[in-house]
Amino acid sequence: MAIALVLALVVIGSVLFHFLSPWWWTPIASNWAYIDHTIEITFWITGVVFTAVLLFMAYCVYRFRHREGVRAAYQPESKRLEWWLAVVTGVGVAAMLAPGLVVWHQFVTVPAEASEIEVVGQQWQWSFRLPGKDGRLGRADVAHIGSDNPLGLDPDDPNGRDDVVIEADDLHLPVGRPVKVLLRAIDVLHDFYVPQFRAKMDMVPGAVTYFWLTPTRTGTFEVLCAEYCGLEHPHMRGRVVVEEAADYQAWLEKQRTFAQLSGPGRASGRAETRLGQGEKS
Structure with a gap:
């Protein structure tokens, strides 16, 4: 129970620190706001995954804690779960990579008038x-x-x-x-x-x-x-x-x-x- 509470507090503390932290980017002075947007997308995706994983761990620690007279059911694999994990992970990785590739293309494509x-x-x-x-x-x-x-x-x-x-x-x-x-x-x-x-x-x-x-x-x-x-x-x-x-x-x-x-x-x-x-x- 204590471990589950600690994991939940880590999530709450991390989210609050992200939104309330006084340390952030300096005001931008160029056209590369796209880079800020790409980093923000990465923050949101990784933040959601971080929160979901830790809350799931807290749930598992609490839900499947040791209790007298209760036996765990052994399930070696679940193809349905593996498919879900593969698809969701693939979509998440693509969502982080795609904006970066777009910005990189802009980054190295120099305007003719430069x-x-x-x-x-x-x-x-x-x-x-x-x-x-x-x-x-x-x-x-x-x-x-x-x-x-x-x-x-x-x-x-x-x-x-x-x-x-x-x-x-x-x-x-x-x-x-x-x-x-x-x-x-x-x-x-x-x-x-x-x-x-x-x-x-x-x-x-x-x-x-x-x-x-x-x-x-x-x-x-x-x-x-x-x-x-x-x-x-x-x-x-x-x-x-x-x-x-x-x-x-x-x-x-x-x-x-x-x-x-x-x-x-x-x-x-x-x-x-x-x-x-x-x-x-």
């Missing part, structure tokens, strides 16, 4: 690359990484000369515009994750993974690494600033290109930038 950016992870910082005026990102390879080329852009690729390089600084995105996020790791596994965007993907050395999203509200959001990448993993953080198109364009015009950061003009370019800043001030 612009591209690149996120580069390395122990233990985030860097970013945006296309220049040509709208195309140049080639990159770890073999080209150096002090004046931290992201490994190919110096012989003309498409990369005007790429905007943002090393260990904030990433800015315009609100309401779809963007394809290319993900590259320089050293070990990383995972680019902004909780408010919901979207995330592992970054694998030697490969380029991707996802896409459309920021839906302005604000500053923290970037986390969702894959353990070494001793300083908890401190591998950054920021994404989502802003209106005019503010984004003003920020973009202040950034420096790969051509400005590399080659013979690197030092003079820095001097001109400092001089220009001094004149403005």
